[in-house]
Amino acid sequence: MYKKEVFEFLASGNNFIPTKILKQYWKRNSFSYMTTPRPDFGIMLLLKGQINFISKNQTLSVKAGDIIFLPKGCFYEAVFLLKEGDVENYLVNFDTEYALPPTCAPVKLFESATHACESFFKEMLDEHLSPDHTILGSMGRFYLLLNSIVNFQPFQNQNNNNLTSKACELLQKSEISIPDIAKECCISESGLRRLFRDTLGTSPLKYRNEFKLKQAAYMLEATDLSVSQIADELHFFDTAHFCKLFKSYFGITPKQYIQNKKL
Numbered sequence: 001m002y003k004k005e006v007f008e009f010l011a012s013g014n015n016f017i018p019t020k021i022l023k024q025y026w027k028r029n030s031f032s033y034m035t036t037p038r039p040d041f042g043i044m045l046l047l048k049g050q051i052n053f054i055s056k057n058q059t060l061s062v063k064a065g066d067i068i069f070l071p072k073g074c075f076y077e078a079v080f081l082l083k084e085g086d087v088e089n090y091l092v093n094f095d096t097e098y099a100l101p102p103t104c105a106p107v108k109l110f111e112s113a114t115h116a117c118e119s120f121f122k123e124m125l126d127e128h129l130s131p132d133h134t135i136l137g138s139m140g141r142f143y144l145l146l147n148s149i150v151n152f153q154p155f156q157n158q159n160n161n162n163l164t165s166k167a168c169e170l171l172q173k174s175e176i177s178i179p180d181i182a183k184e185c186c187i188s189e190s191g192l193r194r195l196f197r198d199t200l201g202t203s204p205l206k207y208r209n210e211f212k213l214k215q216a217a218y219m220l221e222a223t224d225l226s227v228s229q230i231a232d233e234l235h236f237f238d239t240a241h242f243c244k245l246f247k248s249y250f251g252i253t254p255k256q257y258i259q260n261k262k263l
Helices: 002-012 115-129 135-151 158-173 178-184 189-199 204-222 227-233 239-250 254-262
Strands: 017-026 030-032 041-048 050-054 059-063 067-070 077-080 087-095 107-110
Touching: 002 107, 002 135, 017 115, 017 135, 041 115, 050 087, 059 107, 087 115, 087 135, 115 135, 135 204, 158 178, 158 189, 158 204, 178 189, 178 204, 189 204, 204 227, 204 239, 204 254, 227 239, 227 254, 239 254
Parallel strands: none
Antiparallel strands: 017 087, 030 077, 041 067, 041 087, 050 059, 050 077, 067 107
16 A cells, blocks of 8 residues: 555655755665654665665665665665675655655665666756756656656556556657557557556557657757757657647647747
8 A cells, every 4th residue: 555655646746846866886884764764755776786775664675677765754774785796876865845654664666667767867867967957957857757657657467567668668769560569568459558548547659659749848958959850850750740749748839848948
C-alpha cells in the first residue's frame, strides 16, 4: 500500500521544487539520518554498486539500475557495499508543503531503469551546472523526470511490466512501427494496445506522440533549431502535422511556445 501512496504522491506534482541535483561518488562506508530526519524528499538512481538502506523496520537492498524514493522526515542509514565495487548515483532532492505518513521509509520504485530515465537525471544535472541555469529550467526537467518515473512504475503483473517497459523503450528510441513493436514483444497488436490501456491508460501511438512532443518542447527551449527542423528531427509526418499535435497537447503553437519562453 505504501508504494502505491508514493506513486500517487509523485504523480500529483504538488508544488514540487527541486532543491539540489547531485552525482555522488561514495568513498566512505555509510551515511546516516538515524539521529536527525531527512530534511527533504529525494529520488535516487543507483548507477554503480550496491547500497543497503537500514531503517527501523526494514533493510532495503538496492543495486545498479534501481530507482529509490527517499521520503522527507524518515530515519535511515545508507550502507555502501564498497567491497563489491564503486558506488555511484544520481540524486535529486526536492521539497513541497505536502507530507507522507511519518512511518515512511526508503522505497524501491522499480528496477532496471531505462536509458531514458537516466538521461533525465543527467539533463537535470547539466542544467543545474550550466551558467545559464534557471529555476524554471530545473523544474521543467524535474517534472519530465517524474513523468518518466510514474509511467514506468511497476505493476502487480511483472510480465506485463517487463513487456510495457520494453515496448516503451522501443517507442522512444526508434520509428519502428507499432505492429513490429508488438512482434518484438511477442504479443499481438491488439494485445499491445490492451496492455498500454490497462497499465498506462493510453495507447502506444499516443504514448509515442506525447514523448516526442515533450522532446520537441525541450528542443524548442534549449536549441536554435527551427520548428520545421525539429519536426523533421523527431520524424513527424510534416511540419503542419507536428504543429497541430503540439497545439493539441500544449494548448499553444510551437512558435507561441518559443515566444513565451523568451518573456
